[in-house]
Amino acid sequence: MYDIIHTFKASSVNDVLELLSSNSDAMLVAGGTDVMIRMRERKLRQASLISLLDIPDLKTISLREDGAIVIGAGACFTEISENTIVLEKIPMLAHACRQVGSPQIRNIATIGGNICNGAVSADSVPSLYALDAELELWGKDGSRLVPIRKFHTGPGQTVLQKDRELLTAIIIPLSSYAHHGGCYIKFGQRNAMEISTLGCAVNVSLTGDKKHIEKAAIAFGVAAPVPMRCAKVESLLIGAEINEEMFFTVRENILEGLKPRDSWRASLELRRQLIREMSVRALKQAIINAGGSLQ
Amino acid sequence: MMKIINMVVNGKPAELAVEEGESLTDTLRNRLGLTSVKKGCEVGECGACTVLIDGVAKNSCIYLSVWADGHSILTVEGLRTEDCELHPIQKAFVEEAAIQCGFCTPGLVLTGVELVNSGKKFNREELREQISGHLCRCTGYENILNALERVVGKNS
Ligand SMILES: Cc1cc2nc3c(=O)[nH]c(=O)nc-3n(C[C@H](O)[C@H](O)[C@H](O)COP(=O)(O)OP(=O)(O)OC[C@H]3O[C@@H](n4cnc5c(N)ncnc54)[C@H](O)[C@@H]3O)c2cc1C
Ligand code: FES
Ligand code: FES
Numbered sequence: 001m002y003d004i005i006h007t008f009k010a011s012s013v014n015d016v017l018e019l020l021s022s023n024s025d026a027m028l029v030a031g032g033t034d035v036m037i038r039m040r041e042r043k044l045r046q047a048s049l050i051s052l053l054d055i056p057d058l059k060t061i062s063l064r065e066d067g068a069i070v071i072g073a074g075a076c077f078t079e080i081s082e083n084t085i086v087l088e089k090i091p092m093l094a095h096a097c098r099q100v101g102s103p104q105i106r107n108i109a110t111i112g113g114n115i116c117n118g119a120v121s122a123d124s125v126p127s128l129y130a131l132d133a134e135l136e137l138w139g140k141d142g143s144r145l146v147p148i149r150k151f152h153t154g155p156g157q158t159v160l161q162k163d164r165e166l167l168t169a170i171i172i173p174l175s176s177y178a179h180h181g182g183c184y185i186k187f188g189q190r191n192a193m194e195i196s197t198l199g200c201a202v203n204v205s206l207t208g209d210k211k212h213i214e215k216a217a218i219a220f221g222v223a224a225p226v227p228m229r230c231a232k233v234e235s236l237l238i239g240a241e242i243n244e245e246m247f248f249t250v251r252e253n254i255l256e257g258l259k260p261r262d263s264w265r266a267s268l269e270l271r272r273q274l275i276r277e278m279s280v281r282a283l284k285q286a287i288i289n290a291g292g293s294l295q
Numbered sequence: 296m297m298k299i300i301n302m303v304v305n306g307k308p309a310e311l312a313v314e315e316g317e318s319l320t321d322t323l324r325n326r327l328g329l330t331s332v333k334k335g336c337e338v339g340e341c342g343a344c345t346v347l348i349d350g351v352a353k354n355s356c357i358y359l360s361v362w363a364d365g366h367s368i369l370t371v372e373g374l375r376t377e378d379c380e381l382h383p384i385q386k387a388f389v390e391e392a393a394i395q396c397g398f399c400t401p402g403l404v405l406t407g408v409e410l411v412n413s414g415k416k417f418n419r420e421e422l423r424e425q426i427s428g429h430l431c432r433c434t435g436y437e438n439i440l441n442a443l444e445r446v447v448g449k450n451s
Contacts, residue, residue, distance in 0.1 A: 104406075191424075
């Protein structure tokens with residue numbers, strides 16, 4: 001038996017906001033694949049849960065008129081990874097979503113829960129960093145847009161005001177995916193049912209001749225206390241010619257700004273090596289996916 | 296607190312009172328006697344508790360019964376036809392000796408049923424991925440894959 005005092009089922013976003021304001025200790029639950037585990041571990045007790053499972057509006061995935069892709073926070077990973085818009089326009093995210101847990105987990109775990117849980121190992125997050133996704137948060141006074149790169153403030157900490165706000169949608173602007181190629185690589189001890197030891201997402205656009213990088217975004221999960229973009233390497237890559245020297249530069253500079261930890265899952269030295277290796281591998285694949293070649 | 300919920304379980308409407316903190320595994324086992332639903336890890340990792348909710352495989356151990364209100368649930372007990380025939384997936388498990396102790400079997404069979412219902416065919420690698428949410432400590436998976444291949448394999 002879970003240590004639950006009350007359960008509520010919200011039927012709309014407004015309903016969620018009402019329930020939050022009238023139940024001060026209540027928390028949101030979507031797929032429950034993080035929340036229920038915390039309850040099993042007794043890290044969370046005497047909970048009052050507001051379920052988001054029955055809000056159809058939170059599940060839609062659509063293409064906005066300005067070309068932005070809008071993913072409802074309540075869409076589960078199976079829905080996202082099988083969605084035709086996502087598969088066609090941001091295949092990196094579809095692939096990242098398929099890396100989560102197992103089919104049964106992906107059938108209920110939501111992208112909103114993955115983001116709001118704030119874990120640095122969240123598999124959808126590096127790709128969303130590399131795609132400069134924006135998060136739509138709703139509160140009593142309306143909505144605000146927060147770039148995902150400003151969302152995480154510390155380990156498990158985010159700018160979401162948990163007692164009065166919810167994440168409704170993830171927005172990926174046209175400029176992040178048009179003429180781009182992306183790649184997400186997850187490193188874990190085994191292929192399935194494994195929390196990420198390191199996750200690297202790269203999103204690139206190439207110049208017209210496909211021989212130079214126009215712009216590259218490189219993002220890591222589990223390479224620092226919060227998900228990170230690699231600003232230094234990104235600036236070095238602007239306009240760079242695609243050749244071995246360029247990949248060498250990436251390898252040499254990629255650790256700057258990152259703070260990998262030392263743990264039983266992987267030693268610091270292994271993590272450093274993984275960061276160097278995965279950044280280059282993901283960049284190479286992203287270049288190919290953007291229509292370039294490695295000569 | 297107790298709440299009244301309405302589900303359709305194995306094709307039949309069921310109205311019952313459940314605790315708000317009760318998992319669907321417990322409701323199915325203890326209130327409805329559907330003991331094909333197994334309790335393994337209770338944290339979403341082993342798949343022994345898998346049931347189909349509106350046709351989709353989910354881990355019932357981390358799913359609250361109150362969330363099942365208004366939904367339809369399928370367990371292995373619901374696969375039996377009127378003339379007591381086994382489901383093609385069950386037959387394949389028997390034919391391929393894909394069962395030893397049987398603890399993982401109900402969950403795997405339901406994942407198999409979900410795959411059949413999808414109308415798609417899968418190669419062995421894809422099937423491996425599809426059953427990655429089930430732990431079997433006895434068979435070594437090969438016979439399970441053989442069984443699934445018989446029904447939903449690319450060459451079946
Ligand atoms: C067996 C197992 C394997 C796993 N494997 C992986 C893996 O490989 N990779 C990975 O990244 N994760 C993994 N996870 C973790 C988990 O499945 C994911 O983080 C999942 O995306 C969480 O989504 P959820 O809908 O289940 O979240 P919930 O548990 O429902 O919620 C998580 C948190 O987010 C909040 N929240 C949820 N939705 C909203 C919203 N719309 N607005 C505001 N707050 C919200 C909740 O209040 C809670 O704090 C695994 C979990 C299990 C049990
Ligand atoms: S008992 Fe539910 S997944 Fe193990
Ligand atoms: S047959 Fe024993 S766990 Fe699978």
